Amino acid sequence: MSRFDHNRRRFLRVSGGLIAAGLAAPITGARGDRRVGGPLTKPIPSSGQRLPAIGMGTWITFNIGEDPDAIAVRRQVLDAFFAAGGGMIDSSPMYGSAEAVLGRTLPADALQRGLFSATKVWTGDGDAGPAEIDASRALWRLPRFDLLQIHNLLAWEAHLDTLMDMRAQGSLRYIGVTTSHGRRHRELERIMADRPIDFVQLTYNVVDREAEDRLLPLAHERGIAVIANRPFRRGALPQRAAGRPLPGWGREIGCDTWPQALLTFIVSHPAVTCAIPATSRVDHMRENMAAARGPLPDAALRERIAADFAAL
Amino acid sequence: MDWFSYGPADLVPFSSETWLGLFGRYNQEGLGWVVAGPATVLVLGLLVRFAGGRTDWLSRASPRLLLALSGCCWLWIAWAFFHQAVSTLLWAADWLAWGFAAQGLVLLTAASLLPPARDPANRWPRVVGWGLIVVALIGAPLLAWSTGQPPQGIGWFGSGPTPTAVGTLGLLLVLPVRLGWLLLPVPLIWCLLAGMLGQVLHDPLWPLPLMCALVALLGWFGMHTRPSNNTNHGCAPSGH
Numbered sequence: 375m376s377r378f379d380h381n382r383r384r385f386l387r388v389s390g391g392l393i394a395a396g397l398a399a400p401i402t403g404a405r406g407d408r409r410v411g412g413p414l415t416k417p418i419p420s421s422g423q424r425l426p427a428i429g430m431g432t433w434i435t436f437n438i439g440e441d442p443d444a445i446a447v448r449r450q451v452l453d454a455f456f457a458a459g460g461g462m463i464d465s466s467p468m469y470g471s472a473e474a475v476l477g478r479t480l481p482a483d484a485l486q487r488g489l490f491s492a493t494k495v496w497t498g499d500g501d502a503g504p505a506e507i508d509a510s511r512a513l514w515r516l517p518r519f520d521l522l523q524i525h526n527l528l529a530w531e532a533h534l535d536t537l538m539d540m541r542a543q544g545s546l547r548y549i550g551v552t553t554s555h556g557r558r559h560r561e562l563e564r565i566m567a568d569r570p571i572d573f574v575q576l577t578y579n580v581v582d583r584e585a586e587d588r589l590l591p592l593a594h595e596r597g598i599a600v601i602a603n604r605p606f607r608r609g610a611l612p613q614r615a616a617g618r619p620l621p622g623w624g625r626e627i628g629c630d631t632w633p634q635a636l637l638t639f640i641v642s643h644p645a646v647t648c649a650i651p652a653t654s655r656v657d658h659m660r661e662n663m664a665a666a667r668g669p670l671p672d673a674a675l676r677e678r679i680a681a682d683f684a685a686l
Numbered sequence: 687m688d689w690f691s692y693g694p695a696d697l698v699p700f701s702s703e704t705w706l707g708l709f710g711r712y713n714q715e716g717l718g719w720v721v722a723g724p725a726t727v728l729v730l731g732l733l734v735r736f737a738g739g740r741t742d743w744l745s746r747a748s749p750r751l752l753l754a755l756s757g758c759c760w761l762w763i764a765w766a767f768f769h770q771a772v773s774t775l776l777w778a779a780d781w782l783a784w785g786f787a788a789q790g791l792v793l794l795t796a797a798s799l800l801p802p803a804r805d806p807a808n809r810w811p812r813v814v815g816w817g818l819i820v821v822a823l824i825g826a827p828l829l830a831w832s833t834g835q836p837p838q839g840i841g842w843f844g845s846g847p848t849p850t851a852v853g854t855l856g857l858l859l860v861l862p863v864r865l866g867w868l869l870l871p872v873p874l875i876w877c878l879l880a881g882m883l884g885q886v887l888h889d890p891l892w893p894l895p896l897m898c899a900l901v902a903l904l905g906w907f908g909m910h911t912r913p914s915n916n917t918n919h920g921c922a923p924s925g926h
């Protein structure tokens with residue numbers, strides 16, 4: 375298939391998705407929506423399917439091996455996640471036992487409760503991709519993944535072929551590419567511009583805002599969903615705000631704590647589809663899932679949030 | 687992959703609680719303590735025979751036996767600790783297992799090679815070696831305990847990689863050894879990794895393995911540098 379065909383197919387998919395979601399107008403296309411009292415959801419541009427804007431990461435927090443006590447706590451963390459309307463869970467074969475632990479701790483009815491399963495392919499050998507994906511699927515104990523992402527652009531050309539075949543055959547819904555810590559943005563930009571991917575995952579938070587310059591506008595323009603990783607900079611941001619009261623604007627956006635405000639800041643960017651904070655604690659999960667339930671901040675308030683955080 | 691843009695924290699995919707918990711299960715269920723106890727007693731016994739300078743068979747064979755024993759410990763750690771336990775948490779654990787296994791095999795080979803090297807020209811590196819052995823056998827576990835580490839999470843010589851690496855560095859400075867240059871890199875590299883791991887996991891003792899590695903390296907160079915007055919003090923053939 376030629377690149378033109380890809381792009382045409384993509385345009386039809388994206389515009390169809392946006393129209394289906396009733397969101398064809400430019401920026402509002404990425405705006406959130408919610409049922410009364412429910413979590414904020416945002417559309418995946420390529421399909422229109424809505425995704426809860428607060429998801430969950432598993433780096434470190436779910437790599438706990440065989441520890442029975444820790445496994446019991448992760449079960450409770452997941453219960454709290456789904457009880458609060460969570461959906462997207464992100465993992466990777468790179469995260470040690472995280473995928474196996476997910477397989478053991480996901481509730482039996484996770485799919486019915488809205489699980490959106492996202493993992494990665496992470497091998498330098500393109501031929502080894504399918505076997506790794508199969509192994510991940512067995513670990514998660516799922517019939518198929520919703521989203522497969524190429525981890526840190528590793529051997530991305532080879533894996534992209536595999537994932538496009540899987541998507542064409544219906545054994546995969548979405549394809550993504552990830553990066554973090556601001557690495558390889560130029561290369562990611564080229565992939566986003568040229569290739570028919572549904573998702574990108576990149577680092578975006580109140581202090582790491584480089585993606586705002588080019589990648590987020592490009593994602594918006596190309597109809598690519600954006601997953602924001604490291605929303606708390608691996609816990610450093612909540613730590614910096616620990617014990618500091620949230621300024622008065624917190625009430626305006628329905629946030630009680632700094633972690634909630636930090637997550638709300640991220641998902642209020644029109645191009646961001648969801649943020650994936652990782653936690654090993656039930657109280658933190660409840661706190662995170664209560665973010666972005668009020669009105670989203672406008673551009674001016676977003677700048678104020680960033681400035682107030684920088685002043686902490 | 688752009689490895690150079692990664693810091694140590696990006697390469698450690700578990701928390702300190704998980705690491706200590708893994709150590710605890712390895713010590714209790716994975717036979718870590720069962721191996722560490724006899725290994726420590728045997729090493730102490732053999733060191734006493736070695737230091738006693740007697741001429742009976744056991745005293746004469748003590749350097750070889752010490753090298754062989756530590757070789758077995760490295761092989762055990764490769765298999766039981768890295769391959770069996772750590773590989774569930776860390777994709778690179780099997781690489782570490784290969785490194786530890788290689789060190790174990792070279793130690794066994796060195797143990798089978800005699801006659802031993804002559805005594806070093808400088809004696810102070812031996813003192814450093816004894817110091818490292820004391821740190822490995824008693825000092826490091828005691829320090830870990832004093833910083834509030836749960837006893838089941840503490841590593842010991844013979845089953846824990848860091849005390850075993852530090853102890854081996856000490857042995858290399860104390861014993862007459864062949865293949866010394868081959869035996870040095872893996873324990874030094876592990877001490878470096880252990881220091882980085884400790885720092886990422888906020889272990890207050892993280893500088894200890896780094897300091898031990900530095901001291902061992904200085905001792906090693908001291909051992910292979912002749913004193914400038916060239917009087918050959920302490921250059922007698924090894925009688926052990």
Ligand SMILES: NC(=O)c1ccc[n+]([C@@H]2O[C@H](COP(=O)([O-])OP(=O)(O)OC[C@H]3O[C@@H](n4cnc5c(N)ncnc54)[C@H](OP(=O)(O)O)[C@@H]3O)[C@@H](O)[C@H]2O)c1
Binds near residue numbers: 432525
């Ligand atoms: N290249 C890639 O593909 C890539 C790279 C990086 C990350 N990711 C994905 O992004 C996810 C998120 O990034 P991350 O795990 O690096 O870091 P993060 O989500 O920014 O931060 C996680 C840390 O924040 C703490 N935390 C969570 N909720 C909190 C709260 N309400 N209050 C205070 N502290 C809180 C957690 O500690 P507690 O456990 O104590 O709550 C944890 O230590 C990863 O798990 C992974 O799935 C992908």
